Amino acid sequence: MNFLMTILLIFSINAIAENFRVLVRSENNKPYFEEMRLDDLTSTDSFEGKHFKIVQGKSDEAIKFTADEELKLKAATVYFHLTRARDFFINELSSDYVQNMGQITIRLDLTNNFADLGHFAHDEQDPQYNNALTIPAGKGYPKKGISPWGAEIWFRPSKSVHISELKVNNLSNQNVKGVLKKFRNQTHMQNLQRFLAENLLVATQDVNINPLSTDNLIRTAGSSVILELAYQNFDPLNRALSPKWYSLESSMVPEIIYHEFAHMAFSDKLVLSHSTPIIEGMADYFAGRIAHSPTLAMDIKRYNTFNGKDALKKQLYKIQFEQNQYANTDFVFGLLWSMNDLLGDQEGLNFVYELRNYLSTNSSIRTELVEGMLKTCQVKCTHPFTDKLSILKSLDSKGL
Amino acid sequence: MRFLTLILFSVFAIAEAEIKNVREGDSSYLTDEKLREVSRVQHQYGLDDLSQTLNKSYSNSKSCSVNLIKDLRLKYGQDVSAVLLANRYNDYLDDVSLFYLFKIEKNITLNNRPIKKIKMSNLSTQESLYLERFLSKDCLDKIFLSTYQDYQQQKNNLSFSYKEAIRFAYSLDYISSDDAVILENLRKNKFHLERLTWTDYLKKQKNLRLQQPLKNEKERSSFMTQKVAGSDFSRRIYLYENYSEVQILLMANLVKSFKERLDSMKIELTVFKDDQPNEVIALEPMERFRFSTKMLRKEMNYLYINSFFENQKPDYEDLITAAYEVGFVTAAEVDQVYSLEDVWSPKKTLMEKIAVYARFFGGVVAVAIPQPYGFVPALVIIAIEASIGEKRPVVDDTSLF
Numbered sequence: 001m002n003f004l005m006t007i008l009l010i011f012s013i014n015a016i017a018e019n020f021r022v023l024v025r026s027e028n029n030k031p032y033f034e035e036m037r038l039d040d041l042t043s044t045d046s047f048e049g050k051h052f053k054i055v056q057g058k059s060d061e062a063i064k065f066t067a068d069e070e071l072k073l074k075a076a077t078v079y080f081h082l083t084r085a086r087d088f089f090i091n092e093l094s095s096d097y098v099q100n101m102g103q104i105t106i107r108l109d110l111t112n113n114f115a116d117l118g119h120f121a122h123d124e125q126d127p128q129y130n131n132a133l134t135i136p137a138g139k140g141y142p143k144k145g146i147s148p149w150g151a152e153i154w155f156r157p158s159k160s161v162h163i164s165e166l167k168v169n170n171l172s173n174q175n176v177k178g179v180l181k182k183f184r185n186q187t188h189m190q191n192l193q194r195f196l197a198e199n200l201l202v203a204t205q206d207v208n209i210n211p212l213s214t215d216n217l218i219r220t221a222g223s224s225v226i227l228e229l230a231y232q233n234f235d236p237l238n239r240a241l242s243p244k245w246y247s248l249e250s251s252m253v254p255e256i257i258y259h260e261f262a263h264m265a266f267s268d269k270l271v272l273s274h275s276t277p278i279i280e281g282m283a284d285y286f287a288g289r290i291a292h293s294p295t296l297a298m299d300i301k302r303y304n305t306f307n308g309k310d311a312l313k314k315q316l317y318k319i320q321f322e323q324n325q326y327a328n329t330d331f332v333f334g335l336l337w338s339m340n341d342l343l344g345d346q347e348g349l350n351f352v353y354e355l356r357n358y359l360s361t362n363s364s365i366r367t368e369l370v371e372g373m374l375k376t377c378q379v380k381c382t383h384p385f386t387d388k389l390s391i392l393k394s395l396d397s398k399g400l
Numbered sequence: 401m402r403f404l405t406l407i408l409f410s411v412f413a414i415a416e417a418e419i420k421n422v423r424e425g426d427s428s429y430l431t432d433e434k435l436r437e438v439s440r441v442q443h444q445y446g447l448d449d450l451s452q453t454l455n456k457s458y459s460n461s462k463s464c465s466v467n468l469i470k471d472l473r474l475k476y477g478q479d480v481s482a483v484l485l486a487n488r489y490n491d492y493l494d495d496v497s498l499f500y501l502f503k504i505e506k507n508i509t510l511n512n513r514p515i516k517k518i519k520m521s522n523l524s525t526q527e528s529l530y531l532e533r534f535l536s537k538d539c540l541d542k543i544f545l546s547t548y549q550d551y552q553q554q555k556n557n558l559s560f561s562y563k564e565a566i567r568f569a570y571s572l573d574y575i576s577s578d579d580a581v582i583l584e585n586l587r588k589n590k591f592h593l594e595r596l597t598w599t600d601y602l603k604k605q606k607n608l609r610l611q612q613p614l615k616n617e618k619e620r621s622s623f624m625t626q627k628v629a630g631s632d633f634s635r636r637i638y639l640y641e642n643y644s645e646v647q648i649l650l651m652a653n654l655v656k657s658f659k660e661r662l663d664s665m666k667i668e669l670t671v672f673k674d675d676q677p678n679e680v681i682a683l684e685p686m687e688r689f690r691f692s693t694k695m696l697r698k699e700m701n702y703l704y705i706n707s708f709f710e711n712q713k714p715d716y717e718d719l720i721t722a723a724y725e726v727g728f729v730t731a732a733e734v735d736q737v738y739s740l741e742d743v744w745s746p747k748k749t750l751m752e753k754i755a756v757y758a759r760f761f762g763g764v765v766a767v768a769i770p771q772p773y774g775f776v777p778a779l780v781i782i783a784i785e786a787s788i789g790e791k792r793p794v795v796d797d798t799s800l801f
Contacts, residue, residue, distance in 0.1 A: 319798045366798075370685035374665070385663060386736040392662075392689045396743055400686050 016041040018065075020076035023252050029293055038079050047075045052082050054106045058120055063108070074108055074251045078155065081254045082106065085261035088290045093353045097268040102150060104264065108251050109157040117141050119149050129159035130248040132256050134263040136272035151267060153260045155251035162245060177234055184227040191224045255287045262286035269356040276324055278363050281332020285352055288337065316399035322364050332365060335398060339373075342390045343381065354380050366400055419458045421494040422614065423724070423731065425622030428634055429498055430489060437482040438489045445476070450483055451492050464539030465504040465598035466582060473508055480505055495625050499637050500598035504541060507585035515580050517571040526557050534569035541597045544583050548592040562587060595641050607645045612652075612726040621731035623738065624724060628717070635721045647708055648722045654699050655723035659737070661692035683800060690801035693743050716741045 022036045040050040046062035047054035053062050054075040063075045082104075089098040111128050113121035114135045133154045140148035198211040198220075210216060250256045262283040263272060270279055321331045336355075340348035351373075358372030373395075374388055381387035430438070442450065453475060461467035472480045484501055487493045493501075523531070533547050551562045560568060563584065570580035586592075596604075624636040631638060639648065661667070667688045671679040683691055704713050714722075720738045723729040729737055 366686065367684050371665075374685060383732050385659075386733050389662065389733075389736045389740065392686070393740065393743060395686060396689060 016044060020080070021073060022077040022080045023073070023254070024080075025254060025291065025293075033073075036076075036080050038076060039083055047079050048103075049079065049083075050103065051086055051101070052079055052104055052106055054079055054108065056108050057110050058107070058112065060105075071108070074155075074249070077254075078106055078108065078251050078257055081257040082153075082261055085258045085265075085286075085290050088258075088286075089261075089265045092349065095265060095353075098265050101264070105150065105152045107152060107154045110154045111156060114154070118144075118146055128156045130161065130246070130250065131156050132250040132260050134260045134267075134272055136267070151264055151272065153264065155256075155260075158247045158249040160245045160247045177231075180227075180231055180234060184224075184231045187223050187227050191220050195220050255291050255293070258287035258290040259283045262290075266353075266356045270359060271361045273361050274324065275327040276361060276363070277321055277327045277329065277332050277365060278359060278369055279361060280327040281330075281336055282352065282356065282359075284330070284333040285336040288333070289349055317365070318399075322366065331398075332369070335395070335400075338394055338398075339391070342394055343387060347380070347382070351376055351380050370395060370400065419455060419492060419497070421488065421491040422617050423619055423621065424494045424496075424624050424636065425620040425731070426625060427488050427495050427498070428625045428627065429485060429495060434482075434485050435489070438486045441476075441479050441482040441486050442489075444479075445483070447486075447490060450486050451490060454483075454487050454492055462539075463599050463602045464541075465501055466508065466540040468598075469501065469505050469508045470578075473510060477510060494636075495634055496601055496637050496640060497598060499634075500596070500601055503591070503594065504598070507582055507589060507591070509581070509585070512578065512581040515567065515570055515577055518567060520568055520571060523568075524557075524559075526554065527559065530554060530558060531565065531569050531572060531574065534565075534574040539597065539599050540579055540582055541586065541591065542599060544586045544591055545594070545597070548587070601640050604640055604645055608648060608726055611645065611649060612728075614727045616727070616730065619731035621724060621734050623731075623734045624721065635717065636725065639718065639721045639725060642712070643714070643718070643722070644708075647712070647714075648725060650703065650706065650708060651714055651719045651722035652726040652728050654696065654703065655719050655737070656728040657699070658692060658696045659723075659728065659733075661695060662689065664688065667691060681800075687799055687801045690743070690799070693740060694801055716745075 017037050017039050018041060019035045019037050021033050023031055024034050024036065025031055038047075038049070041047070042049055043062060045066070046064045048062035055061060056063055056067075056071065063071060065072065067075070086098060086101075089095040110120075112123060113125055113128060114133065115121040116138065118141065119138055133156075135152050135154065137150045138148060140146045195211060198209055198216070201207055202209055202211060211220075260283070262285075263270075263279070265286070266282065270282070317331060320326055321329060336352050339351050342348070343351055355372050355376045358375045359368060363369055363372065373391055377388045377391060378384050453472065457468050457471035460471060469480060472483060476483045481502070484493060484498060484505070488495065488498055530547075530550060533550060534543060536543050536546070538546070547565070548562060551558065551565060555562075558565070566575075566580050566583045566587070569575050570577060575583070625634045627633065628635055628638045633641060643651070667683045669681040669683070670677050671681070700714075700716070700719070703709055717738065720729060720734060723737075724731075724734050
């Protein structure tokens with residue numbers, strides 16, 4: 001009898017695998033839909049598995065297979081890519097922490113803000129769209145009927161937002177404008193010097209030049225006028241040429257799913273309390289690695305409300321990058337990605353994973369991150385001294 | 401006990417007599433064509449024979465290149481050059497030794513026509529004393545250099561040319577007929593322009609090893625056998641040709657301190673007030689890195705005014721070569737440490753090179769373009785300068801170094 005019960009029990013918790021239509025990427029990073037197998041499902045009628053439970057909004061019930069096609073597609077896509085991300089951390093990085101994680105609740109279409117005490121902030125309090133979030137576990141507030149919760153990943157619904165509503169930090173524009181400003185100043189100064197020199201020449205020497213002639217004025221002031229017009233009209237022109245409406249279905253972007261799971265995977269060392277440039281850069285790095293795509297951020301560039309990301313871009317360090325409001329800029333991402341080239345593909349991956357041991361949530365780029373990289377190299381690099389030199393040289397070239 | 405001492409002495413004697421390549425990487429002498437010759441002589445004589453003969457000849461030669469080559473010439477005839485290369489291929493010789501041995505090898509020929517002795521009369525005391533210099537027990541290349549130098553100093557008081565002096569020395573039986581031919585060949589081939597001989601090189605190397613024994617003799621780096629820009633010398637030959645043992649050690653010590661600073665996980669600046677530490681400023685990691693490179697540059701400048709380096713201005717490449725030679729930098733590190741020069745002396749980018757030409761030709765183009773559009777080239781030049789100039793203004797504001 002006991003034997004029969006055991007067999008029944010094993011069958012009842014045995015993982016189920018079913019095929020669903022999910023969004024995947026081709027080798028050249030183009031999205032397309034394909035029937036894929038979802039592993040480790042424990043439910044026969046909903047998206048609940050051994051490791052992930054996909055729910056809608058604030059519900060605790062897993063989304064049923066009978067849900068509408070759009071929701072089902074999102075749930076299946078999220079489940080599929082989360083499983084892939086989990087496998088990556090276990091197989092490629094031997095993460096015991098990820099291996100032993102319990103079931104994680106994934107919420108789709110949730111607009112509520114996160115509240116430390118109440119789990120969900122009030123529905124009316126600043127509803128959120130077009131992004132995703134990983135939240136830490138909470139003890140709940142039993143007196144108010146709020147049960148404890150585990151770490152969760154929340155995907156916001158998409159919503160079209162006009163550019164005027166976005167808080168864009170415009171760093172890339174500032175770069176171009178900075179060069180233009182310098183160019184303009186130099187041109188003005190040169191033309192002024194030329195004009196003064198010609199006047200002086202006319203006053204002191206017997207030369208046949210009229211500084212106020214039309215030809216001479218065009219020659220002297222022409223470049224200044226062109227540049228001044230370009231400089232003064234840079235912002236309106238830039239706005240006119242930019243897209244006007246933005247929206248992002250975060251649960252349908254594999255790289256965002258990987259990014260959020262990466263937060264979860266190294267939450268053993270980097271506490272999920274707030275978004276910082278280092279934490280976001282680390283998550284971007286692993287998202288890129290799981291997706292096998294250095295162009296990860298370039299593909300979500302059109303949705304990105306901040307500076308356009310590009311892992312290959314050699315962006316110089318600016319002290320503003322230390323501020324949390326610049327968490328989504330690509331500096332740390334590009335910096336970590338360059339470790340693959342410096343140390344080798346697999347060594348770079350192991351290096352960045354080990355790096356989390358020397359960081360905290362509040363680490364800054366120019367001190368703890370660099371210090372952490374040197375310490376990581378001391379224990380992980382094949383040739384610590386020379387590899388540290390390569391890293392320092394590379395960081396120096398990035399303006400750090 | 402006496403037996404043990406004897407054994408130990410024998411072991412040291414053998415060790416002393418051995419000659420081998422220590423830490424030099426791929427040879428610049430071993431081209432594909434030369435490798436075919438190496439293959440031929442290895443096949444013809446056998447590897448053991450080549451190496452054993454070399455070491456035996458080396459023991460007999462007392463570090464004298466002329467004696468060594470003479471010995472090898474007797475056994476291998478015209479194949480001496482290929483035999484030396486084969487020994488380099490098998491790491492019994494290094495490129496520096498080859499460099500000096502080849503210079504001698506071409507002066508030692510077989511079956512020379514015997515020189516006729518001549519009768520001399522009325523030699524002055526000074527002339528007799530000068531010719532006695534040929535009786536020296538030194539290596540023949542050394543005898544050549546010292547007698548040639550002496551001749552240049554005394555030639556106004558000597559009634560014969562240096563060529564005649566060689567013949568006189570032979571006629572007086574101060575030197576053998578073969579040695580007279582070799583000395584004459586050295587004269588013809590302007591050997592007096594050489595700074596060092598193989599004997600000098602081995603002596604310098606031995607002194608360096610005594611001062612700073614090598615920790616790892618097995619590693620290899622081709623950094624040392626690569627040519628110095630604008631020179632026919634390899635980096636290692638250039639080092640031995642241009643610097644003394646003391647200079648090499650001084651340069652190597654600079655790199656040793658540099659390495660230690662680079663590897664340090666903590667560098668602090670202490671501000672004193674009334675002889676008491678008032679404030680300690682810890683440098684950030686990148687500040688430590690740049691501090692180390694700036695310190696090296698400063699110390700290099702101090703080296704230039706060091707009395708040991710009168711009229712010499714060693715560059716970063718010389719420092720790294722010296723540091724590798726005495727073992728302060730390992731083979732795995734040498735290229736990376738060398739590449740650090742880019743940090744304070746970056747190579748020009750393509751855009752910067754273009755800018756130089758654009759600036760140069762811009763003026764010419766401006767004259768050729770009819771007015772009032774002459775400003776266009778100037779605009780282009782300013783645009784290039786604006787986009788490539790002052791790349792790191794922000795860093796200087798936020799970093800101590």
